[in-house]
Amino acid sequence: xKEVEQDPGPLSVxxxxxxxxxxxxxxxxxxxxxxxxQYSRKGPELLMxxxxxGNKEDGRFTAQVDKSSxxxxxxxxxxxxxxxxxxxxxxxxxxxxxxxxxxxxxxxxKVLA
Amino acid sequence: DTExxxxxxxxxxxxxxxxxxxxxxxxxxxxxxWYKQKAKKPPELMFVYSYEKLSINESVPSRFSPECPNSSLxxxxxxxxxxxxxxxxxxxxSLSGTGSYEQYFGPGTRLTVT
Numbered sequence: 526x527k528e529v530e531q532d533p534g535p536l537s538v539x540x541x542x543x544x545x546x547x548x549x550x551x552x553x554x555x556x557x558x559x560x561x562x563q564y565s566r567k568g569p570e571l572l573m574x575x576x577x578x579g580n581k582e583d584g585r586f587t588a589q590v591d592k593s594s595x596x597x598x599x600x601x602x603x604x605x606x607x608x609x610x611x612x613x614x615x616x617x618x619x620x621x622x623x624x625x626x627x628x629x630x631x632x633x634x635k636v637l638a
Numbered sequence: 639d640t641e642x643x644x645x646x647x648x649x650x651x652x653x654x655x656x657x658x659x660x661x662x663x664x665x666x667x668x669x670x671x672w673y674k675q676k677a678k679k680p681p682e683l684m685f686v687y688s689y690e691k692l693s694i695n696e697s698v699p700s701r702f703s704p705e706c707p708n709s710s711l712x713x714x715x716x717x718x719x720x721x722x723x724x725x726x727x728x729x730x731x732s733l734s735g736t737g738s739y740e741q742y743f744g745p746g747t748r749l750t751v752t
Contacts, residue, residue, distance in 0.1 A: 533678070559739055568744050568745050570743065629680060630679065
């Protein structure tokens with residue numbers, strides 16, 4: 526079993542739709558949960574991070590973490606064609622001095638005008 | 639200056655060549671990272687320098703050799719690479735040392751080994 530699982534998509538939605546992107550993980554030691562956006566042929570760009578369980582909102586983006594279910598989500602409201610990209614979840618943990626930073630496989634999102 | 643820069647953008651090299659990738663940041667970040675990303679795959683961590691000391695080496699083959707000359711610069715020296723090493727090589731930095739959750743990525747160097 527992979528430590529982080531993410532549906533690769535592609536996910537196609539009409540402009541203005543609410544998008545839900547998700548990741549599951551197996552290692553309960555993960556402490557920080559990040560979402561990155563990566564456009565084609567570019568480096569990943571950090572969108573949001575959360576620590577432990579709960580919600581965090583930033584503009585059209587909301588990140589949720591449910592540590593009891595080992596499940597994280599990113600919601601995009603009023604999606605725009607410019608949101609078309611690959612969205613990667615990432616998780617980090619410091620395990621007795623051993624650092625882990627693991628990315629999900631990424632979900633390709635296409636927002637249709 | 640809030641960006642990580644990488645040079646070159648593209649590199650084609652033969653299996654007997656020696657080349658280097660360069661990464662630079664002027665954000666005062668104290669940790670710098672090298673990642674390898676194959677097409678349609680997530681980035682995979684290769685090396686981490688924290689406060690200019692190599693703190694993580696994820697069992698990367700010795701044909702990849704990292705170097706951190708100072709807190710703003712990170713190099714990746716390449717020698718005797720294999721075609722399967724062709725990938726996008728990403729550099730990232732973070733404010734504090736190893737363990738930071740917030741990483742800033744450069745645009746990457748697209749490497750092709752022939």
